[in-house]
Each structure stands twice: as C-alpha cells, then as structure tokens.
Amino acid sequence: MSPWRPSSWSLAVKLPLIVCLVVAGVAGVTGFTVIQKERIELRQALAEKAVLLSQWIAAASAEPMMRNDVWPIWRSLRQVTSKEVDEGRDVLTAMVLDTEGVVMAHLQPGLNPIGLPLHTDGDETRLLERALRSETTLVLEDPAGGFVEGVAPVVGGGKRLGVARVRLSTRVLAQAVGEATGLVLLATFGLALIGSLAGIYASLRAVRPLGRLADAMSSLARGEPVAVPVRGADEIAHLSVTFNAMAAEVAEKQRLERELAQAEKTAALGRIAAGVAHEVNNPLAGILNCLSTLRDHPKEPGLLERYLPVIERGLLRIRAIVQDLLVEQRAEHASEPCGPECLDEVRDLIAAEIEGKSIALDWRNELPPDTMFNRQRLQQALLNLLRNAVQAMPAGGRLSVSARREDGVLVIVVEDTGVGIAPEDVGRVFDPFFTSRKTGTGLGLWITWRLVQSLGGTIEVASRLGEGSRFTLSIPLGGPDGSIAD
Amino acid sequence: MGEARRIDRRAFLTTSAGAAVAAVAWPARAAGAPVRIALTAAAVRDELPLYDRWAAYLERHFGRPVHFVQRKTYHDVLELLRTGDLDFAWVCSYSFTQAWDAGLVDLIAAPVYRGSPTYRSYLIVHNDDAAQRLDDLAGRSFAFTDPDSATGYIIPRAMLRAGGRDPDRFFRRTFFTWDHGQAIEAVAERVADGAAVDSYVWDYLAAKRPQIGRLTRKIGQSEAFGFPPMVARRGIDAALAERFRTALAAMPREADGRRVLDEMMLDGYVEVGSAHYDGVRAAAASAGARADAQPPSAL
Structure with a gap:
C-alpha cells in the first residue's frame, strides 16, 4: 500500500475518506451559500434601516428648518441615532444639510460646524453631490464597503429644504457573517467527523467481511475450505452465503x-x-x-x-x-532423507549385479548437492527399474541412467536396449503380477509405481518391441531448495 | 410623594421636540380649583420629583391643589398671563420687565441665590476650546437661550454692543435652544462654540451633573442683575397672592420647604421692587432687536 498512490489504498481508508470529503464538501458549499444569501439580506435590511432613519430625521427636520431653528434638528438627529433607541445599530454619522450642502446639524458637530459647508474630498464629494441632487430617498454605498448610507430629502412647504443623511456601519454585518462562518466551519467539521465515523462503520461492515472472504478464498485455493460468518442480508452477506456454499x-x-x-x-x-x-x-x-x-x-x-x-x-x-x-x-x-550420493549407492548395487554380463552402464548423476529426497523409496523404485532393464537384456546391451533437477522436479530416466514391450502390454506393465518372463513375480514395476505415487510423482514408459524401453520418473521436490521433508 | 403625582418625563421630551403644549395636571388632592404656576427657562425644569415636593409644600399653604405649568418659551408664558390662564409664574428678569411694563403682573418675591436676589450671565465655551474671552468667539457659532431671556440673549448682546460690536454679525451662526440647560448641552456637545447662560442654572447643573461642569468652561460673566422673580397675574385674588408670598417666605423655616430650597440651591425668597430690574431694562434698551429672533409659536 503506497501512500502516494490512492488506487493502492485500502478500502478501509478510502471509504471513510471519501464519505468525509463528500459530507464536508456538501456541508461547506451549503453553508457558504446560506452565508452569502444571509449577507445580501442583511445588507438589504441595513440599507432599509438607514433609509428609514434618514426619513425620520428628514420629517423631524422640516419644520425647524423652515424657521431656521437648528437646535431641534440636532436634538432629533441625536435622539433618532441614539444607541438607546436600537442597541444593535451602529450609526457612524448622521447629518442634515441644506440644499447648498451647508451643515444644519451633524452628529460630529465639533468637526462639522453648523453654518459651514460640509467639508469633503474624493469619494465623499461624489457621495455628497449625489445626496444633494436626490429628489427621493436613496441608498449610497461606501466604495470601501465600510458603511451604507440612507439619504432622504427634507421637504417643507412644498419645497426641498435640504437632505438628511444617516450612515450605518457594516461592522455588524461582518460580525454576523463572521459568526455564521464560524458556525458553518464547526458544522462542516462536525459533519465531516460524523461522515468519517460513518465511513469507518461502513468499512467495518463491508471491508472487513471482504477481507475475511479474501482470506477464506486463499485458504480454499490451498485446499482448505473454510466458511465465513454471514451477517445481515446485503450483497456482501449474499456473497458470503454463495462462497460458503462453494466451500x-x-x-x-x-x-x-x-x-x-x-x-x-x-x-x-x-x-x-x-x-x-x-x-x-x-x-x-x-x-x-x-x-x-x-x-x-x-x-x-x-x-x-x-x-x-x-x-x-x-x-x-x-x-x-x-x-x-x-x-x-x-x-x-521409510522416510530417511538423503542426497544425490544415495543414487550412487544404487549404481554400485546394479554394477555388482551386471558383472559378468555384457551390459554397459552409462551413469549420469547431475543432481545438485543440495537435492534431498526419500532414501529408501527412491532407491527401491530405481533399483526395481534397473533390475527390470537388466532382465530385459538377457543378451547384453546398454543401460543408460540419468538424474537431473528441472524446476524443483527430480527427473530420472532409465533406458535399456532390451527386448522392449509389446504395444498391447505397455498399459499393463505396472499391474501387479503382470510379467512377460517366466521367472518374474510381476511385482517389481508395480512396486516402483506404488513408491513413485507415494512420493507424489509420476512414471512414464516409452518402448518399442525389440529395441528397448525408456522409463521416466518425475518426482516433485518439497521445499524451495529442492529438498523434501518427508 | 405618590407616583401618581409625577409628571410623565416623556411629556417633557415632546415639549422640546415640537411646539406643542405640555401642561400636565396632577390629580386633585386638596379641594378647590388648582393654583396654576408656570415654570420657565429661568428654573431647572427637568427635576420633576423636586417640583412634586414643592407642589406638596405649596398645597399645604394654599389648601388647594397646585399645578405647575410648562411652556417652551417665555413668550408663551406671557401669553398665558395675558389670557388669564395662569395665576403665578416664575419668569425671566427680562420677561418680567416686559410684563410689568405692559401691566400684566405684580411682583411676589425674588429668590435669594448665594445671599442675594441677583444672578449673572455666564459666557461659556467647551472645555477643550482655546477661547478666553468673548472676542475669541468672533465668526463662530453661538447658542442663545430665548429672545426673551436676559442672561441668555439680552445681556450678551448688550455686552457686544458695549464693546462696539454688531451682535447680529459678530457670530457666524446663532440659534436658540429655548432652555439654559440645553444651551449648556449645545456647548458640551460642540454644536455651538459658545453660549450665554443663566449663572444660577450653570452653577446648579455644574454641581448636580458634574459631567456638564467638566465639558464646559466659564470664560466670562456679566455684572449682577435682578434674579428672575415669581410674579402674580395682575388682578388675581390679593389674598391668594399674599398666601403665596407668605408660603415662599416661610420656606427656609419649614422642614419640607427647607428641603426644596436646598435642592434648588436657593437660600429663600425675598420681596423686591420693580426697580430691582432696572439694570435689565437698561441692557434690553442697548441690546437691540433682531429680525429672526422669533419664537416658534410666533410663526
């Protein structure tokens, strides 16, 4: 499992991760959409509030303005914008100006003296011009986003006397959005956590049974069928039931x-x-x-x-x-282990038996020194084959024996130039008591076949009547080093 | 002092916001028609429990209910005296001279303040303002109290005239606050750069509301003038006027009266003659009228 290749990750990791990411993604997107909507609505509400306040001030200012009585204008300005009226409101400034932009009342009177034109520059001048031109209520926005301004004309005696302006800070907005963002992040985190737990639960429910199934299949492949526990009635349970039936x-x-x-x-x-x-x-x-x-x-x-x-x-x-x-x-x-030299003991034995007969022995033992096999069974099987070959050459001949290792298999080939086997008899040479000679018991090749079989091997025969026979022994060697524990 | 006798505070706020009438009648306690006493900007008008106690004291002496009546301007109070809708009034010294000269009122008594029935006009600026004298306020904004106020209008204008200034051009912008307390507030809030106010009101507020004392500073004061007197509408029952005079004179000697006086920071009441206000008459003669000095009710 490489940490850099997600495709190699375990389902037990991927499943919780995917659920977690999906849940967090959905929660996050939903949350921030809601926040965005909330922000727009809050801004709208703030703008409406600013306009409402400016309208109140304009209404209260009309009569005093007509008689040039500025003190009541300032009083109503301060009263309407006072914190006591609305705790949550954040009035940055408010003012009443005449049509020329001269201050009639200002919430910061020290900086904006009565009777002087409102001092402005840059963006403020543009905002002032828009406010002074306005015939109806108006919402102005701070280019920097710090406030919204409500503007209402002061109308008295059928004439526009001036303008009331109220600025509300958007700080409360930012604060609300900040709080909401915190909540959304918390909810996203919480849901992601729940999602992870759900993913872990799902992986426990799904991945672990899959793992058990995989183990059981490996065990089945080794020839040891075992049943897996079945829980619930889902696809995995169905698979488990099917597997158990197969096992x-x-x-x-x-x-x-x-x-x-x-x-x-x-x-x-x-x-x-x-x-x-x-x-x-x-x-x-x-x-x-x-x-x-x-x-x-x-x-x-x-x-x-x-x-x-x-x-x-x-x-x-x-x-x-x-x-x-x-x-x-x-x-x-018998089960005594033995190396390649044990084959040579067989050679000595057969060499003694053919002494005096005109039989040439061609012996090639090419087994690596670490090859181990069952001493008695292999020696007996080989000895029987050799005796059979010797008996097949009453008039002499050549006996070739070669032993080698091929891919963990011990291969011994015994070849003679004897009388051979009739084609109709080739299938019966390993049957007990089958013999073509008067003196034979018919048990030698049968014993060889039984021993080779007991070692998990095979024996093949190829023969031509009058020319000779070739027996090929193939015996798998147990361990990886070619040895057998047996 | 029962709760029912209190004047609803909100009723006062309405008075300052509009030109509406805000006369509040107490529930009758003593038998008979109520004695109606008007309060003007000469008094500190928003100390309502104090006036409840004063009314209780006076009711004891009159044997009749007492109603304090509030009007926004001196002018309005003079109108009520003219129409007979008042019995007594605490009026500004200049209003008194106008009413006396018009034959509308008789003197009852003048309050004794700091040992003398006199007061002054204070010239005040914001504590942070660099101005040191009246001349430093040239071309700036200035709050007057009421065109019929001696200390809040007549006297400062007379002082400017005496210094060779045109009071209509000296300031960049002037306005009326219709109350000494609010003139002080206008300076404290920097709506006006300076104001001329009743020395009694400023001392009273500076003592009772230290934040106002901290925010404003006195940079000059006028000579002494007759303290705003308590007057009776000419033609009311002489016995009633006499009872009022006696009641006021008795205040320092009676516990509840003493308590009211202490709270008002007054020593007592003393009888004065019309000549006590000649200084105000002289100042008014030199102050000159002003075209836009119209109270709201005149419009």
Whole structure:
C-alpha cells in the first residue's frame, strides 16, 4: 500500500475518506451559500434601516428648518441615532444639510460646524453631490464597503429644504457573517467527523467481511475450505452465503475423493490379495500334487528325484513373491532423507549385479548437492527399474541412467536396449503380477509405481518391441531448495 | 410623594421636540380649583420629583391643589398671563420687565441665590476650546437661550454692543435652544462654540451633573442683575397672592420647604421692587432687536 498512490489504498481508508470529503464538501458549499444569501439580506435590511432613519430625521427636520431653528434638528438627529433607541445599530454619522450642502446639524458637530459647508474630498464629494441632487430617498454605498448610507430629502412647504443623511456601519454585518462562518466551519467539521465515523462503520461492515472472504478464498485455493460468518442480508452477506456454499461443495468433493481413494486402496489391496493367493496357489497346487503322488507311491524309485526339484521351484517362487511384498512394505513406510550420493549407492548395487554380463552402464548423476529426497523409496523404485532393464537384456546391451533437477522436479530416466514391450502390454506393465518372463513375480514395476505415487510423482514408459524401453520418473521436490521433508 | 403625582418625563421630551403644549395636571388632592404656576427657562425644569415636593409644600399653604405649568418659551408664558390662564409664574428678569411694563403682573418675591436676589450671565465655551474671552468667539457659532431671556440673549448682546460690536454679525451662526440647560448641552456637545447662560442654572447643573461642569468652561460673566422673580397675574385674588408670598417666605423655616430650597440651591425668597430690574431694562434698551429672533409659536 503506497501512500502516494490512492488506487493502492485500502478500502478501509478510502471509504471513510471519501464519505468525509463528500459530507464536508456538501456541508461547506451549503453553508457558504446560506452565508452569502444571509449577507445580501442583511445588507438589504441595513440599507432599509438607514433609509428609514434618514426619513425620520428628514420629517423631524422640516419644520425647524423652515424657521431656521437648528437646535431641534440636532436634538432629533441625536435622539433618532441614539444607541438607546436600537442597541444593535451602529450609526457612524448622521447629518442634515441644506440644499447648498451647508451643515444644519451633524452628529460630529465639533468637526462639522453648523453654518459651514460640509467639508469633503474624493469619494465623499461624489457621495455628497449625489445626496444633494436626490429628489427621493436613496441608498449610497461606501466604495470601501465600510458603511451604507440612507439619504432622504427634507421637504417643507412644498419645497426641498435640504437632505438628511444617516450612515450605518457594516461592522455588524461582518460580525454576523463572521459568526455564521464560524458556525458553518464547526458544522462542516462536525459533519465531516460524523461522515468519517460513518465511513469507518461502513468499512467495518463491508471491508472487513471482504477481507475475511479474501482470506477464506486463499485458504480454499490451498485446499482448505473454510466458511465465513454471514451477517445481515446485503450483497456482501449474499456473497458470503454463495462462497460458503462453494466451500461446502469443495469440502464435500474432497471428502468424496478421500473416500474414493480409500475405496480404491481397499480394492487394490483386494486385487493384490487375490493375485497373491492366485500366484501362491499355483506352485502350492504343484507341490501338494507332488507330495500326494509321493505318498501314494512311496516305493517307486526315481519319483523322489523327479519331484523334489519341482517342490523346491514351487517354494522358491512363493518365497520370491513374499520377499517382494516385504520389500514393498518396508520401503513404503521409510522416510530417511538423503542426497544425490544415495543414487550412487544404487549404481554400485546394479554394477555388482551386471558383472559378468555384457551390459554397459552409462551413469549420469547431475543432481545438485543440495537435492534431498526419500532414501529408501527412491532407491527401491530405481533399483526395481534397473533390475527390470537388466532382465530385459538377457543378451547384453546398454543401460543408460540419468538424474537431473528441472524446476524443483527430480527427473530420472532409465533406458535399456532390451527386448522392449509389446504395444498391447505397455498399459499393463505396472499391474501387479503382470510379467512377460517366466521367472518374474510381476511385482517389481508395480512396486516402483506404488513408491513413485507415494512420493507424489509420476512414471512414464516409452518402448518399442525389440529395441528397448525408456522409463521416466518425475518426482516433485518439497521445499524451495529442492529438498523434501518427508 | 405618590407616583401618581409625577409628571410623565416623556411629556417633557415632546415639549422640546415640537411646539406643542405640555401642561400636565396632577390629580386633585386638596379641594378647590388648582393654583396654576408656570415654570420657565429661568428654573431647572427637568427635576420633576423636586417640583412634586414643592407642589406638596405649596398645597399645604394654599389648601388647594397646585399645578405647575410648562411652556417652551417665555413668550408663551406671557401669553398665558395675558389670557388669564395662569395665576403665578416664575419668569425671566427680562420677561418680567416686559410684563410689568405692559401691566400684566405684580411682583411676589425674588429668590435669594448665594445671599442675594441677583444672578449673572455666564459666557461659556467647551472645555477643550482655546477661547478666553468673548472676542475669541468672533465668526463662530453661538447658542442663545430665548429672545426673551436676559442672561441668555439680552445681556450678551448688550455686552457686544458695549464693546462696539454688531451682535447680529459678530457670530457666524446663532440659534436658540429655548432652555439654559440645553444651551449648556449645545456647548458640551460642540454644536455651538459658545453660549450665554443663566449663572444660577450653570452653577446648579455644574454641581448636580458634574459631567456638564467638566465639558464646559466659564470664560466670562456679566455684572449682577435682578434674579428672575415669581410674579402674580395682575388682578388675581390679593389674598391668594399674599398666601403665596407668605408660603415662599416661610420656606427656609419649614422642614419640607427647607428641603426644596436646598435642592434648588436657593437660600429663600425675598420681596423686591420693580426697580430691582432696572439694570435689565437698561441692557434690553442697548441690546437691540433682531429680525429672526422669533419664537416658534410666533410663526
């Protein structure tokens, strides 16, 4: 999860963040729109107030102005603009001028003496000119935004006598807007916080189950189906239910497979038992037959000499079968780890067996030194293959053995230049008690196949009658370094 | 002093805002027709509880209810005397000379202020103003009290005349406030650069309302003139006039009367003759009339 790539962020972070941003955005935009509207309305109200005040003053000033009596004008000016009348109002200044702009009364009399023209410059002069020209009430605005001014003409005896001007500060406006802004910011922050909490809650409700589902799927991929808890009835719950159904099906399938494998094992055992019974029964029948004849004709000369070798052959065959089965049994339960040098022990063994026969041994062990495998099972499997090859070359030939590692798989190829296997027999060479030779028990290749299978590997055979056979053993090595713990 | 006897303060504000009449009748307490006494700018008129107490004192002496009547201008009060709608009035010294000379009034008594039945005209400016004498106010704005006021109009004009100035041109702008207290306020608020006011009113306000004393400063004063007297409408019941005279004279000796006097910062009342106001007559003769000096009610 890179902090600079939002696309890589966890949903548990993104969801609260997005909700928070959206909520804050909506709250902020709404709030500031309301503030803007409020500001316009407040300004309007302030302007109306200024005009109303100027109208009051103008009305109170008309009669005193007609008789040139300025004191009552000042009194009403001060009274109307006094703080006691309206606490919230902020009168910056107020004045009554005659039509020439001469001060009749001013709220700051010390700076604006009665009887002198109002002193102005710049923007103030322009405002004064507009006020003096005005025939009706008027709202003037400070170019700098500091005040709004209400202007009302003073009319008496059907004549315009002068003008009343009242300036209200916009400070109260700025203050109200400031307060509202504070509230909006607070609300935005609060809502964003609530949004984040909602996002966190949503992520707890949505993201965590998703995480559990992902974990469960990984576990399923490893062949360990587990169920996830289902809460509520939303899409995630639906997904969880579906997943659980799938996991249950996988588990059921695995159970069935295990049962099937068990049944096959039992069946194979049955077949072997039957085979053993059959294979043992044949020599036994011959032996018993010999013994019966010997008992019936104890005095008949030459009979013993003739039958003893037959009995011996029969017993030897039975012993061979039993030995092969014992070898298979031992190897199948061994688990001693061993390195590449163990293969060379097999070479020594077979080299001793082919001594005196015209068989050339081409041995290439290219396994890296760190390759580890199950000693007894692999040795036995290889030895059986080699013996099979030697027996396939009664007239001599060449036996090639190569061992190498390919992508964590141990590959051993055994090749002979023997009699080969008939195409119709290729599919049966690993069946127990299948043999094409009179002396064979038919158990060697079957044992090899069983051992290779117990190591999780495969064995392939390619053969051409009269030219030879090639057996390829492929056994996966357990650990990353090519070793196996087994 | 019951609440019901108070004059509604708002009624006074209306008086100053317009030219309307603001006579307020107390509920009758003593039997008989009320005795009507007018107050003018010569008195400090907005101390209402004080006048309640004074009325109570006088009611005790008259055995009749007492109504204090307020009018905006001296002129209005003179009109009420003329029409017989008043019994007594506390008028300005100049108004008195006019009314006396017109045969409208008789003297009852004059208040004794700081040991003497006299007062002066004070020339005041804002405390921050650099002016030191009347000449420094040339070309500036000036508040007069009332065209019928001695200290607030006649005397300062006479002083200007005596100094060889034309009182109609000396100031840039003048206006009337129709009350000494408001003339002081006009200076305190800098609406006017200077004002001429009744020394009694200024001393009274400076003592009772220190902020006014702090904001204004006295830069000159006139010689002494007869203090605004209490007068009776000529032709009223002599016994009533005598009872009033006795009541006023008795004030320093009676507890409630003493209390009212103390609050008014007066020592008592003393009988004076018309000649006591000759100085005012002389000042009025030299002050000269002014064309625009028309009270609002004259329009």
